[in-house]
Amino acid sequence: MKKFINAKPNRTATILLGLLPFALLILVYMIGSDARLAINPSDKLLPSFSHMGESMMRMAFEPSRRTGDYLFWQDTLSSLTRLGAGVLIAACIGLLIGTLTGSLPYISASFSPLLTVISLVPPLALLPILFIVVGLGEVSKIALIAIGITPFIARDIQGRTKEIPSEQLVKAQTLGASTSQILIRVILPQIMPKLIDAVRLSLGAGWLFLIAAEAIASTDGLGYRIFLVRRYLSMDVILPYVAWITLLAFLVDYLLRKANQRLFPWNAEVNS
Structure with missing residues (x-):
């Protein structure tokens, strides 16, 4: 048996x-x-599923009496825009810092300790500072997401860069490649699929920072709506919104994974 x-x-x-x-x-x-x-x-x-369905039909297909917007779709658009902007900024900064600190010893000696310290700072503790410095608008919400996940992406890319076989760098130098050419033509192509993986892993934290920022200071968004209706114990809205956030997170992760496979098919073959 x-x-x-x-x-x-x-x-x-x-x-x-x-x-x-x-x-x-x-x-x-x-x-x-x-x-x-x-x-x-x-x-x-x-609440029953029928009650939750009625509430979501009202929010998705009936315009608000106050603003005229379809609240469900407006909340979704606002949240995804903030999340996308914050993650994009974090990915660009994390790629730059991680690649340089992972490949250039002098840069690593200068900035790696600072990167380690910054990664230990709780991002939510910086939210009041962001509100004071840049106000309660969109910038503070996007900045919180970027600040929250940039250190994670940077440290992951730093580690991935150091994993590149030194033989490749030696061969490139033997062929006369400069430092910038090695960074752009040898290291960067191998790091890009790792960047997408790092972004995928950081999305959970990105959603957390987004919901926190929207809950504290916002006029729309998925997190704002959840914390707005909680005072009325509107579980018929809260539960579907939580399920919708979960579905969106799954879809974004799925699309990133498929994009990684389509853009860098050789990476899947190397990992298999």
Whole structure:
């Protein structure tokens, strides 16, 4: 008899087993919701799926009486714009710092200790400072995301750069390549797929900083809406918004992974 540790599910079983925990969570929620609503039909803690659907249909397809916007889509657009801008800035700065500190010993000796110290500073502790310095507008929210994940990306790229075989650098120098040519034509192409991986790993923290900034000072956004309706115990809005954020995070990660495979197919072959 085959040992269980050696047993591997086929493709169909893998899909079913992956869906099983979600189905169980939905079932447990439905049972709990039905039990609470049976006792108190106006209970807000565990709203029914139909109630959540009605609330989201209203927010997604009925314009706001105050602004005329479709709140759900406006919140989504605002949050994704802030997240995208912050992550893009962090990726560019992290790539520059990580590549230079990972490949140039003098730069590494000068800036690596500073990078280590900055990475230990809790980004959320800097939020009041950002509000004071740049105000409560979009800049402070984008800056928090960038500041929060740049050290992680930079340190990851630094480590990846140091992993490049020294033989490649020696060969390039033997062929007469300058420092800038080695950086651009030898190191950078090998680092780009690693950058996408670093961005993927940092997105969880990026969402955290985005929600925190929107919750404290904003007039729209997914995080703003969640913290706005919490005072009314509107779980019929909060739960779908949390699920939507989770879905968006999954989709962004999926698109980045597919982009990495399409742009740098050789990287997948090297890692396989």
